[in-house]
Amino acid sequence: MSNQTIGSIMVREIIRMKEMGFSMRKIARSIGKSRTTILKYITSIEASDLSFKELLELTSEDIYELFGTTQSIASSNTDVIQKELLAFYPYVEKELKRVGVTRHILWDEYKQKHPEGVMYSRFCESYRQWSKKSDGYMPVAHKYGEKLFIDYAGKKLHIIDRQTGEIKPVEVFVGTLGASQYTYIEASFSQQIPDFITSVQNSFFFFGGVPACVIPDNLKSAVTKADKYEPFVNEQFARFSEHYNTSVMPTRSRKPKDKPLVEGAVNIAYTRIYAALRNTEFYSIGELNAAIKVCLEAHNKSPFQKKEHSRWTLFHDNEKACLKPLAIEKYELRDYKTATVQKNCHVYYSPDKNYYSVPHTLIGKKIKMILTQSVVEIYHQQTRVAFHSRSRKAFDYVTLKEHLPVNHTYNLDWSSEYFINWAAKIGANTKESIEKILLQKQYPEQNYKSCMGILSMAKKVGNQRLDNACKRALLFDAVGYNPIKNILEKGLDKLEDQVKLFYTIPIQHENIRGSEYYN
Template sequence: MAYKEYGMWEVQEVLRRLDRGESQVHVATATGRDRKTVRHYLRLAAEFGWRPGDGEPDESLAVRILERLRPGAKEDERGESEQLLFPHRDQIQRWLGGSEGERGLTLTKVHGLLGRQGVRVPYSSLHRFAAQHCEFGRSRSTIRCAETKPGEVSQIDFGRLGYVFDPETERRKLLWALVVILVYSRHMFVHVTSRQRLEDVIDGLELAWEFFGGVTARVIEDNLRAAISKADRYEPVFQRTFHEYAKHRGFVIDPAVAYHPKGKPHVERQVPYVRENFFRGETWLNPEHVQRDAIRWCRETAGTRVHGTTRRRPLAVFEEEEKSELLPFVGERFDTPRWSDCKVHPDRCVLFGKALYSVPDQYHDKSVTVRGDRHLVRIHFQGKLIKTHATQPPGGRSIDYADYPQEKSVYARRDSDYMVAQGKKLGPSVGRFTERLLAGDFPWAKLRQAQKLQRLAQKYGSERLEEACARALAFDLVNVRRVETILLDALRRPSPLPASEPLPLPLPARFLRPDGSFNHHRTSEGDTD
């Protein structure tokens, strides 16, 4: 049976929320896990010596939990009725939701229509399926949510401002505003940018935390493409770099429901306010001028007005009640990393950021995850760190020859000393021959000959190679092919008998004729033999 596998970051997110004091029910709802799964994570963490309140869980704890979960982590199978209904889910939703100007069908009618199509399931099973997967029977009434605590929640969203002439490019540039608002006090910060990339989101948040003097515990964002890899109501997939940034600053990412503005109403209402009250009707010199005035406007105008909902001044509420409750904003500016899934090539290297980095030989032809920042490049395999390199510029390379097999790294490193040492192990004459062979200003030019010399020992034996090298040195022949010729000539010649063995004696003659039997010349008597 197939099972659903979660990664290290998902497990760590559950533990981080538990460490903040959130209930298991709230964590299960926020992360899309089952409560049993949350309890199982907590029980395994306790076995490894960690409990909520002991501090931020590290990656090693999450990796150990994953190793325990992989052999038996299984997902419940759907029931028989649910398996029959699931292929018709979209059709059921259309029947229940209706079309423009028409009410949806009743569930009883839908049950009958499915029966005509051959999908026969109990009505109770259909009701359970519709309630679980088709939002059937849910109340649409509006309920006012409870007010958040000071320093607990902030909401962020991008909004379009307009065009501003840029003297550097001599063209008009479209500007966007990243609006960050503290939900409790309604105090806000505006970051002006011309792009909506991940680096711009992180830079804007860093400036916002610096502006507020602290960090909120939770950040609700509008499924920004730069921060969320996959928007999903129940199981969103976070972009790795943004998730790492959230862990670095200590806040929890809480994405709103996709295409549902009511999930973040506070920041949604402020985007038009920023555009109409701050940007429009002004004369701007350049984008930098817009950013400078945006900070001033947040303090002097938006912060001092009487808010229409709270009827209080956001800046005063922030200074008196919320600023002291924010998480501390300390440490260096976040070094935004880049993540990439790379393939280890036949040369035991990965290409990351247009530079080459070596990987240990056992990971040849594997897929690895690479994380790089301004200083270091870290290579992970299945969640474990396997190699670290200093970051190289495009076109550079960082090669650790210890990652290669020993027999292949010698030539790559051009290590003549290693070849001489190997030759001395085969015999003194072989060692001297190797030293003579690799002597000179460019010893690596004859490394292949030194390798061939050592392969001759494997083919003909080290003793014969020792004798051949001694003979070659005696005639000052520093050539590997001549050494091989000496070895072949020695094999063609018969081996002399040992001196201790006597020479073989001839066998006694048998059935031999006299010496004159084959003499056909006439003798003195005139006879012929």
């Protein structure tokens, strides 16, 4: 048996025992070699970039070629083969960025051109050494259309308020595609969710397509809770990515090597954009972004250092076609709210001060409201249970008849607008009292019944007395059905003049100068 065969068998055994979890001491004892020798083999195995399964599937010739000698490829191959490899590797680097292209496919192409060339394992090991950077890390070969790295520059730009002269700092958003490094930059007022999502969306339209994955830093607008394995993506941003059919994969905290491209793009922005604009004053965010756009175009069209092509040519020749198509409609920002279904089969949305109906079977249940500028969606346990057009009227009830039980449909015509219009016909004080009652935090039916009871009093006492009673109730901050009823029953509404006199007659005293003193 040849030394090559014996060496291959020994390496296979080391790989197999390592995969089974044996310690180095046990492997050395079983193989009959020192632990130092076993350590050298294991170090070479782990540096091969191949899994244990892939290694065990290699031929004996490949295994011996990969681990049977400690000499580098430069000394193990002839000068001719070495030159052929070095000439072929720039092509490998470029082609690995294409979707579906693997090292094995490229090795097949290499062997077709050079039948006497090295085997696959040596081809991979040599390429790894050729690609290695000075800091010991191999650059990642990003696929075209695969990743968009996004971040904010640490240093800010600014605009000037024309009226006050105030200098307002602005954030600078940077996004760069992984394969072509084609870059988008814009200024925005903040890193908050609306500005952040708008910037990412603008980058998609700048590229004319959507990458398969967006890789943000762990800023709060993108990630609500950082985690090494499964970070929690902000719900608004998650909905945005769903709308554009892309994924979000945040980088690890305090790991700049996860996003070297965008870090580099930020540094380049300082020299090619910040420096170019340093002596120009801008008075609006639009002016600033227009100037950034000019500098950005020049940056993208500048050739890479020591290369003939630019970001622009790589993008338009290769990456643009690999991006996913844009959504038909732009993403619309949403508001999210959790609420409990009230006994009147409605949920309350406090910013607009109005209500939306929900099926009566969900009374007392927790639901989630998702509101855009035009519609309201209501979900219970990830199932949509209601869909309404969004109302902007205060006190409005947006109701579907089928949501209500049969015994609730008799007063379906009642609404806040109905009672406010009725009260306005009686008097301004009555209208103000009704609006105040409708703002009270109680069940709408109770509010409506109180309004009905107060407005019905006009039939007995007349509009004027009811309006005077409401005025008195407002004066003493005692608006309600019972207070107004008591005022009318006791005739206190007729004392309106005395109340006015009490509050308007000035106090006479020698120490009070009076208004004439200041004339």
